[in-house]
Amino acid sequence: MYIEIEGQTYDISIRDTEKGVTIMGQKDGIIQLAVPAQLSEGELITYLKSTPFKKLAQSDRPVKLETSTTIALFDSTFTVVIQKELLNPYIAGKSLYTNLNPKSKARLNNLLEQVLIQELKQRIGFWEEKLGILIDSIYIRKLKTNFHTVCSNSSRLTFDKNLIHKSREYLAYLCAVAVFDYLQMDDSIREQLADQHIKDWKHHQKVFLYELTPQVNR
CATH class of the missing domain: 3.30.2010.10 (Metalloproteases ("zincins"), catalytic domain)
Structure with missing residues (x-):
């Protein structure tokens, strides 16, 4: 289902196995979320209004690393963009948004x-x-x-x-x-x-x- 809050549209996927709200990706400005089934619509709306989720599409905080900082995955190459408030990494266009710089092999493997x-x-x-x-x-x-x-x-x-x-x-x-x-x-x-x-x-x-x-x- 879709919810629009303060000009931001969310694509909501309800799942019994989810323990918290999880960002699944972003496409055409729409933020895709997986949401636990036990969370009511009212609680979800309150949660979205009080968390950084609503800022993902238009936030001016993302910091793009050096142009040479790219990562190879899914048979393509993506530019790494750091966004510290993210809970989970996601792909939008040709960029990979993550909350940490994969500068070591261990961090890179964890990110992948x-x-x-x-x-x-x-x-x-x-x-x-x-x-x-x-x-x-x-x-x-x-x-x-x-x-x-x-x-x-x-x-x-x-x-x-x-x-x-x-x-x-x-x-x-x-x-x-x-x-x-x-x-x-x-x-x-x-x-x-x-x-x-x-x-x-x-x-x-x-x-x-x-x-x-x-x-x-x-």
């Missing part, structure tokens, strides 16, 4: 993992709302033979850390595959949903099958 988790949550959240399901946990770690694993019994999806270097379109396809696998969905229904909601999914499917097969057979 945060960005990947945010992207996965956003993609999985779309399918949770579309299909009326709830996935309790989303993890990332190094996987040897696949890009994702599914555990239906514990309601858990695990993704490969190296997906941070794949395109966001490819990641959207893989998240859909993970959810379809989780639901043990028939191929006909998968294709129908993919036709409706995943751009160029047949191309991504070919790439997926090509990349997966060498990992197993070589």
